[in-house]
Amino acid sequence: MTDAADLNHLLASSPFGRFMAIEARVDERGVLVVLPPRDSLIGNTMLPALHGGAIAAFLEIACLMQLAYETDTIAPARTIDFSVEYLRPGRPEITYARAKVRRIGRRVATVHGEAWQRDEATPVCLVQCHFRLPAAAP
Amino acid sequence: MAGDNETGERENNRAVFAPGREGEWSAEQIALMMVPATPYSVALGFRYVSSSPGRGSILLPWREDLVGAAGSGILAPGAVTALIDQTCGLAIMAYVGNLAQPATLDLRIDHLRPARPGASVTAAAHCYKATRTIAFLRSEAWDDSPDDPVATAQAAFTLNRREGA
Numbered sequence: 620m621t622d623a624a625d626l627n628h629l630l631a632s633s634p635f636g637r638f639m640a641i642e643a644r645v646d647e648r649g650v651l652v653v654l655p656p657r658d659s660l661i662g663n664t665m666l667p668a669l670h671g672g673a674i675a676a677f678l679e680i681a682c683l684m685q686l687a688y689e690t691d692t693i694a695p696a697r698t699i700d701f702s703v704e705y706l707r708p709g710r711p712e713i714t715y716a717r718a719k720v721r722r723i724g725r726r727v728a729t730v731h732g733e734a735w736q737r738d739e740a741t742p743v744c745l746v747q748c749h750f751r752l753p754a755a756a757p
Numbered sequence: 758m759a760g761d762n763e764t765g766e767r768e769n770n771r772a773v774f775a776p777g778r779e780g781e782w783s784a785e786q787i788a789l790m791m792v793p794a795t796p797y798s799v800a801l802g803f804r805y806v807s808s809s810p811g812r813g814s815i816l817l818p819w820r821e822d823l824v825g826a827a828g829s830g831i832l833a834p835g836a837v838t839a840l841i842d843q844t845c846g847l848a849i850m851a852y853v854g855n856l857a858q859p860a861t862l863d864l865r866i867d868h869l870r871p872a873r874p875g876a877s878v879t880a881a882a883h884c885y886k887a888t889r890t891i892a893f894l895r896s897e898a899w900d901d902s903p904d905d906p907v908a909t910a911q912a913a914f915t916l917n918r919r920e921g922a
Contacts, residue, residue, distance in 0.1 A: 638822050660800075662797050664794065695826045697868075
């Protein structure tokens, strides 16, 4: 079974994963992905708020992590499309995300993700993604 | 396609970084300042390419630490998402100025194909409709030619325009 160590290894092996400094944890609900705040993630210095692109990139990785966990593989899936909704500005503080794999077909998986900060019940951002699954191992 | 003839038409450094007589920045000044004033865009190495009312274009130069899958040499889709989001913001700013405070409401990106390994990616966005409260945009991103995009996107942004603005 893919565990937190495998997922963090997967993140650390990706240059962009290292750039974002994202951390994965596994608990009874699945994968919890954590984005520590940094000045370089800011998009609006006046509010201030995290860059929407940073939150979206974080959520895409959260979806990939949950997918890797459920399919028990660290072979990378490819993003087909990605739809993101911003509900409120992301404050420059620690951000969390979880994803739900809604369907795994033979070739395509549908994954929904949510990011929040202080309160999981008031998410800052929602995503829906489709991923092309890696070819099944022989 | 948006941005066909925009690339490279304007030099990066011709801005006069001073507000106008009424204390309001011109759309052009805003456009030129936007990338350097956005920390995440600076961190990703974005470079302003061009803008005109309702249109904007930004370059994401290839960088090793922005590659998604180790060894692939392909820029991470997340970096391209951020590029498109920023380019949409630029197109709006170039249209309505900075007082509109655009914020992304939703953004949908189709990743048509992976970028070529080692390739930089350019995005162009077109704000084809803006009301007092919402701006609607289309955007494309490509590596070699705008006629063969790596990603296409559709976005809506909220605006906070004053009466008459």
